[in-house]
Amino acid sequence: MSETDTYEAELVRAGARAEGRLARALFYARQYPLGAVGAVIMLVIVFAALFADVVAPQSPFSTNPALSLARPGSAHLMGADFMGRDIMSRVVHGARISLAVGIFSTLIGGFFGVLIGVASGYIGGWFDLVVQRITDIMQALPLLVLALVMSAALGPSLPNTIIAISIPLIPYVSRVIRANTLALREQAYVEAAHAIGLPEWRIALRHILPNTLAPLIVIATAQLGSTILTEASLSFLGLGVPEPHPSWGRMLSESAAEYMRTAPWLVIFPGLAISLAVFGTNMLGDALRDILDPRQRG
Amino acid sequence: MVEPVLAVSDLKKHYPVRRGLLRRHAGTVFAVDGVSFSIAPGETLGLVGESGCGKSTVARTVMRLVEPTSGTIRLDGTDITALGKTALRPYRRRMQIIFQDPFSSLNPRMTAGDIVREPITFHRLAAGKAADQRVAELFEQVGLRPGQMRLYPHQFSGGQRQRISIARALALDPALIVGDEPVSALDVSIQAQVINLMMDLQRAKGLSYLFIAHDLAVVEHIAHRVAVMYLGRIVEMAPKLELYRAPKHPYTQALLAAVPVPNPTLKRRRQVLDGDVPSPMNPPPGCTFHTRCPLAQAQCRAEIPALRNLGGNHVVACHLA
Numbered sequence: 001m002s003e004t005d006t007y008e009a010e011l012v013r014a015g016a017r018a019e020g021r022l023a024r025a026l027f028y029a030r031q032y033p034l035g036a037v038g039a040v041i042m043l044v045i046v047f048a049a050l051f052a053d054v055v056a057p058q059s060p061f062s063t064n065p066a067l068s069l070a071r072p073g074s075a076h077l078m079g080a081d082f083m084g085r086d087i088m089s090r091v092v093h094g095a096r097i098s099l100a101v102g103i104f105s106t107l108i109g110g111f112f113g114v115l116i117g118v119a120s121g122y123i124g125g126w127f128d129l130v131v132q133r134i135t136d137i138m139q140a141l142p143l144l145v146l147a148l149v150m151s152a153a154l155g156p157s158l159p160n161t162i163i164a165i166s167i168p169l170i171p172y173v174s175r176v177i178r179a180n181t182l183a184l185r186e187q188a189y190v191e192a193a194h195a196i197g198l199p200e201w202r203i204a205l206r207h208i209l210p211n212t213l214a215p216l217i218v219i220a221t222a223q224l225g226s227t228i229l230t231e232a233s234l235s236f237l238g239l240g241v242p243e244p245h246p247s248w249g250r251m252l253s254e255s256a257a258e259y260m261r262t263a264p265w266l267v268i269f270p271g272l273a274i275s276l277a278v279f280g281t282n283m284l285g286d287a288l289r290d291i292l293d294p295r296q297r298g
Numbered sequence: 299m300v301e302p303v304l305a306v307s308d309l310k311k312h313y314p315v316r317r318g319l320l321r322r323h324a325g326t327v328f329a330v331d332g333v334s335f336s337i338a339p340g341e342t343l344g345l346v347g348e349s350g351c352g353k354s355t356v357a358r359t360v361m362r363l364v365e366p367t368s369g370t371i372r373l374d375g376t377d378i379t380a381l382g383k384t385a386l387r388p389y390r391r392r393m394q395i396i397f398q399d400p401f402s403s404l405n406p407r408m409t410a411g412d413i414v415r416e417p418i419t420f421h422r423l424a425a426g427k428a429a430d431q432r433v434a435e436l437f438e439q440v441g442l443r444p445g446q447m448r449l450y451p452h453q454f455s456g457g458q459r460q461r462i463s464i465a466r467a468l469a470l471d472p473a474l475i476v477g478d479e480p481v482s483a484l485d486v487s488i489q490a491q492v493i494n495l496m497m498d499l500q501r502a503k504g505l506s507y508l509f510i511a512h513d514l515a516v517v518e519h520i521a522h523r524v525a526v527m528y529l530g531r532i533v534e535m536a537p538k539l540e541l542y543r544a545p546k547h548p549y550t551q552a553l554l555a556a557v558p559v560p561n562p563t564l565k566r567r568r569q570v571l572d573g574d575v576p577s578p579m580n581p582p583p584g585c586t587f588h589t590r591c592p593l594a595q596a597q598c599r600a601e602i603p604a605l606r607n608l609g610g611n612h613v614v615a616c617h618l619a
Contacts, residue, residue, distance in 0.1 A: 188403035192466065195361055196417040197390035199383070206416075210407040 035287020041280030049095040056089035079265040090246035101231040108166035113173025121181030135171040151239045221285020225278030302336035303506045309369035329355040331530035342507040344521030352530040357478040394467035398479040400459035404451035411447030417469040436465040457488035529586040536612035546619040
């Protein structure tokens with residue numbers, strides 16, 4: 001008993017139980033410096049996305065033939081593209097699209113993936129068998145073909161891009177969550193819950209679901225980065241977010257072949273934005289996983 | 299005679315073994331093969347045996363966590379063997395279980411208080427402040443501080459976690475607690491604390507225990523009667539003193555001879571069993587113990603010995619006893 005007392009006291013001294021969210025956030029930032037870096041990057045990107053109209057020096061759509069391929073300078077910090085559009089403004093506005101695609105497709109894919117994964121693993125039997133074979137079929141479909149069919153049927157747009165990206169996420173998430181559920185349902189505390197007489201749905205909800213949180217956060221943050229990349233490749237093929245909306249992926253891919261040598265700033269800045277976003281989500285995700293796990297917490 | 303809290307008769311649990319793509323029936327594991335016993339109010343029945351002899355399967359079957367193949371389980375005289383989930387729920391309040399592994403028996407994402415509160419609120423025994431009050435009481439009864447209610451399981455030691463498990467089991471105010479090797483994973487000094495706690499609670503609340511262990515010394519301390527299991531069957535069952543003083547079954551004798559005695563100068567005649575426990579998928583014919591029994595005779599290889607009462611509640615399944 002005294003062991004826990006001193007441990008608690010130690011954490012209080014270290015600031016874990018300090019009043020106020022700021023003190024708490026600072027405590028975690030000291031414990032997870034890389035996570036803090038990730039959090040700062042993500043905050044900057046979220047800020048840019050929310051206040052793009054204020055942050056961006058000019059409209060991302062206004063063209064100016066005189067400024068075509070202008071070098072980065074005081075007037076245009078990141079230069080201009082071949083239509084003379086300010087790249088910085090386009091990168092800032094692009095944060096909106098990338099974040100919307102990343103967050104919403106991860107949320108949709110994660111939600112259905114967890115639902116199917118927990119149900120499949122917990123119910124088991126023939127239900128599991130059928131669901132897993134359907135998952136096999138879904139995983140066998142190439143993402144680009146799926147997106148191609150979807151945009152052909154519905155037309156390329158932001159919501160359709162999000163749906164097209166989230167669907168292939170579902171089987172991936174559900175596989176991981178199912179495997180986790182299979183291990184969790186053999187735990188003695190699940191048996192204890194049965195001994196209490198709890199109904200199955202309540203056991204799944206209270207004793208299984210919360211314990212799948214750790215792998216879910218890892219998947220979600222890793223996927224947040226990769227959905228941004230997927231959106232980039234879809235946009236490159238003309239299946240993603242349509243012109244003239246600034247998408248980091250399309251800005252990068254449109255200019256990569258043609259202007260890499262003559263005007264590298266067309267490639268570097270959107271590329272940097274993508275890299276930072278992916279790096280930021282991964283670092284933040286790793287730290288969040290540790291912080292949200294009560295075993296790691298005071 | 300007082301009605302037993304728990305009466306188990308001819309309990310069997312057979313697991314089919316299926317192999318191959320077509321899930322052909324390839325054999326049967328006779329995990330529990332005809333076990334009968336009863337436990338009186340306030341009594342502790344110790345159940346001992348080697349790993350894989352079916353002790354834990356008995357515990358899980360009695361708790362209806364595993365469906366029995368045949369036999370009956372009576373709780374307070376009511377046959378609960380065939381009750382459905384909903385019909386069984388009121389009887390869940392009468393019997394609870396404590397598991398061996400203090401690390402996997404508590405949900406790591408619930409606080410200790412929530413773990414103990416869950417059965418109380420689910421069975422609507424109390425709610426809100428009254429439930430908190432009840433949880434605090436239970437914490438005190440098992441030797442924890444109510445202040446520890448908001449801590450998570452990982453912040454407790456193994457012995458403390460087992461106390462939380464006991465508090466969760468007590469939350470429904472049961473008549474019977476099944477302990478599936480509740481102290482086997484603990485340090486010896488902590489074992490003694492937990493066992494003494496269980497004995498104190500028994501005296502205070504008139505609890506009955508089905509106490510499973512593989513350690514005869516532990517059982518000797520807590521049990522009133524002891525049953526010895528071998529390959530899914532009870533081979534000997536007797537009041538504690540009787541069993542330890544005059545074991546009749548050769549297997550019980552061998553188990554007792556294997557208990558270490560903390561006296562290095564004492565010379566003992568060791569009776570070491572050869573070989574391993576036969577596979578429960580393919581138990582030997584006749585007496586299942588004959589393959590390892592030093593006294594085995596022709597009769598033992600052919601005839602299954604029935605449990606005979608030697609008087610004084612001492613039953614044994616051996617042709618030679």
